[in-house]
Amino acid sequence: MVSSADLSEGLGTLHTVSDSLFDVPGEHASAEPGADAVFRRDSGAPLAVRMRPENVDEVIGQAHLLGPGSPLRRLVEGSGAASVLLYGPPGTGKTTLASLLSRATGRRFEALSALSAGVKEVRAVIDLARRRLAAGEQTVLFIDEIHRFSKTQQDALLAAVENRVVLLVGATTENPSFSVVSPLLSRSLVLQLQPLTPDDIRAVLARAISDPRGLDGACTVSEEAIEHIVRIAGGDARRALTALEASVESATGGAVDLATVEATVDKAAVRYDRAGDQHYDVISAFIKSIRGSDVDAAVHYLARMLAAGEDPRFIARRLMIHASEDIGMADPMALQTATAAAQVVQQVGLPECKLALAQATIHLATAPKSGAVTTAIGTAMADVSRGKAGAVPPYLRDGHYAGAALLGNAKGYKFPHDYREGVVAQQYPPDELVGTDYYLPTDHGNERTIAPRLEKLRRIIRGR
Numbered sequence: 001m002v003s004s005a006d007l008s009e010g011l012g013t014l015h016t017v018s019d020s021l022f023d024v025p026g027e028h029a030s031a032e033p034g035a036d037a038v039f040r041r042d043s044g045a046p047l048a049v050r051m052r053p054e055n056v057d058e059v060i061g062q063a064h065l066l067g068p069g070s071p072l073r074r075l076v077e078g079s080g081a082a083s084v085l086l087y088g089p090p091g092t093g094k095t096t097l098a099s100l101l102s103r104a105t106g107r108r109f110e111a112l113s114a115l116s117a118g119v120k121e122v123r124a125v126i127d128l129a130r131r132r133l134a135a136g137e138q139t140v141l142f143i144d145e146i147h148r149f150s151k152t153q154q155d156a157l158l159a160a161v162e163n164r165v166v167l168l169v170g171a172t173t174e175n176p177s178f179s180v181v182s183p184l185l186s187r188s189l190v191l192q193l194q195p196l197t198p199d200d201i202r203a204v205l206a207r208a209i210s211d212p213r214g215l216d217g218a219c220t221v222s223e224e225a226i227e228h229i230v231r232i233a234g235g236d237a238r239r240a241l242t243a244l245e246a247s248v249e250s251a252t253g254g255a256v257d258l259a260t261v262e263a264t265v266d267k268a269a270v271r272y273d274r275a276g277d278q279h280y281d282v283i284s285a286f287i288k289s290i291r292g293s294d295v296d297a298a299v300h301y302l303a304r305m306l307a308a309g310e311d312p313r314f315i316a317r318r319l320m321i322h323a324s325e326d327i328g329m330a331d332p333m334a335l336q337t338a339t340a341a342a343q344v345v346q347q348v349g350l351p352e353c354k355l356a357l358a359q360a361t362i363h364l365a366t367a368p369k370s371g372a373v374t375t376a377i378g379t380a381m382a383d384v385s386r387g388k389a390g391a392v393p394p395y396l397r398d399g400h401y402a403g404a405a406l407l408g409n410a411k412g413y414k415f416p417h418d419y420r421e422g423v424v425a426q427q428y429p430p431d432e433l434v435g436t437d438y439y440l441p442t443d444h445g446n447e448r449t450i451a452p453r454l455e456k457l458r459r460i461i462r463g464r
Contacts, residue, residue, distance in 0.1 A: 047245040048238045050213045051204070052096050059100075060207075060237070061200040062093055065191050072191055075167070076100045083161050083168035085146070085176045085185070088193025091236030094171040098142040101169055108132055108139045110166075114148035119156050126160040139166050146170035147179035154181045161187045195235025202230060204237045205244055219248050224258040232265055283318060286361075291326045295365035302361050306354050316342035319360050327364060328373030330445035337363045368445025376439040383433070390430030425463035435462065 053059050056066060056076050065072045071082055076097065086094045101109065110125050129139035141160075143149070160166045161184065168188060172179060176190050196204070205226055208214035225247065233240035243265045247256045250264045286301035305315060320342055323335040337360050344356035383389075395413040414424045427434060441447035441454060458464075 046242070047208060047214060048241040051208050051211065051241060052099055056100055059093060059096060060203050061196045062193055065193065071189055072097070075169075081164065081167065083166075083170075083188040085168075085170045085172065085180060085188045085190045086193060087172050087174070087176055087190060089195050089235065090173055091233075091238035091240070092193040092196060093237070094193060095144070098144075098169055098171065101140050101142065107167075108137050109142065110139055111142045111144070114143060114145040114153075117143075117153075119153050122153060122156045126157075126165060129160065129166045133165055138164075140169060141166040142169045142171070144171050145173070147172040147174040147176070151181055154184050158183050158187070196233075196237055197235070198230050201233050201235070201237065201240050202226060204240055205229060208241055208244060215248060219251065219254040219256060221247075221256040222258060225256050225261045228258055228261045229265075283314075286315075287318060287322055287326075290322055290361065290365045291369065293365055293369065295362055298361050298365045299358060302354075302357060306350075306357075312345045312350060312353055312357060313342070315357055316345045316360075319357070319364060322364060325374050326369055326371060327367050328370050328447075329441065329450055330370035330372075330447045331367040332446060334364050334367045368447075370442045370444050370447050372439060372441050372447065380438045383436070388430075388432055390432045392430065393427055395426075396428065421460070423457060423460045425461060428461070 056073060059066060066076075067073065072084065075082065075084065086097060088094060098111070101107075108129075110129070112121060112125065125139075125141060129141065132139055141157075146154075157166075157168060161168045170176075170180070170188070176185055205221070209219070209221055210217050221244070229240050229243045229247075232243060243261065244256075247261045247264045251257075251260050282301055282304055286298060286305065289295075289297035289301060302315065306312070316338070319338040320335065323338040327334040341353075341356040341360035345353045348356075395411055414426050416422050416424050418424075429436065437458070439454070441451040443451065
């Protein structure tokens with residue numbers, strides 16, 4: 001039997017919590033901090049900390065995850081038994097849900113931050129959880145920014161999660177599919193939190209203005225000021241509350257107007273993560289907008305990537321690929337424009353190269369589209385992979401080395417320039433591919449003129 005004294009031993013060292021995540025300035029954890037101590041807040045705490053929901057019914061947003069009987073709600077209420085990975089952008093409630101989990105009945109709560117904890121700390125918490133389990137207590141282990149854990153650190157969790165020595169709650173702003181090892185993914189529920197809607201942010205602000213834990217009605221905030229905070233928050237409740245608090249501190253006479261907010265907070269949040277799914281989602285939307293000829297959407301996504309610090313070389317590479325992939329011969333100049341933009345990126349750099357990237361984006365978005373180049377090479381590659389790669393006709397083989405003539409190479413080759421039209425009837429592909437058409441031009445842009453010319457060329461070459 002494990003005594004309470006045994007269990008409390010070492011909690012001060014094992015309860016590793018990031019200062020910026022849980023601690024309140026001026027507070028220090030006791031020798032055996034419980035959940036309330038970990039998430040304790042006082043009047044000197046930031047507004048975002050003071051306004052953290054006290055129960056699940058106070059949570060604003062994420063209704064798709066907190067419905068009656070849902071795995072997350074059951075876990076928050078203390079009856080669930082599944083490990084979860086909470087995945088979503090900042091300010092959407094991941095830490096709030098961890099706070100509520102810490103109050104779940106009959107469980108002990110441990111919190112680690114991937115920024116400061118290593119394998120040693122992970123194993124120490126698991127050892128403690130194993131001893132608690134023997135005494136009838138279950139441990140919830142919250143790991144913030146779990147995507148920053150190395151593979152070794154994540155592997156150290158596997159057995160404990162599989163055997164439910166701990167119930168793992170991992171929080172990450174990155175898609176776990178890109179940052180969490182597969183065995184840990186398969187042992188956990190992956191729950192995606194959504195950015196808060198404008199109405200959600202308005203509700204968060206209204207509560208903060210009137211609630212005794214917040215501003216307690218001590219100031220007035222104009223509708224214009226609230227709407228501006230909603231716009232710059234980008235679905236991030238913490239950012240909205242921080243902006244509100246900073247604006248109140250800057251206000252005179254207890255009144256916050258639009259000018260006060262604009263003077264206090266001058267830049268909107270950009271939802272973009274260069275290493276995670278936002279990186280892939282935004283570049284995907286960028287390319288699909290160009291393909292769909294929506295120049296305005298394409299320029300928006302370009303601006304979004306640039307504002308978030310995306311590598312302009314990456315954008316330039318995607319433009320060059322797209323110029324051939326979705327435009328091709330419908331506008332051969334598109335590839336030259338994209339290549340020129342890439343040269344500007346390489347030789348000039350930011351911020352000026354954004355103009356060349358914008359020009360290339362606009363050119364590609366407004367250009368006629370054709371996937372004929374992509375289809376041609378794709379179909380040809382598929383045929384080659386299926387074994388359609390017969391012998392090269394002898395007269396097309398290299399005849400420039402000693403002994404080539406003895407093998408019959410290059411004999412009988414018809415030199416096109418010897419003929420008036422510069423084209424002559426002659427078999428070029430292997431026997432099994434005679435008559436196969438890979439390039440099928442559309443009637444878009446330049447391909448409208450290529451199609452009849454190609455038909456004539458094929459007719460002459462194939463002797464029809």
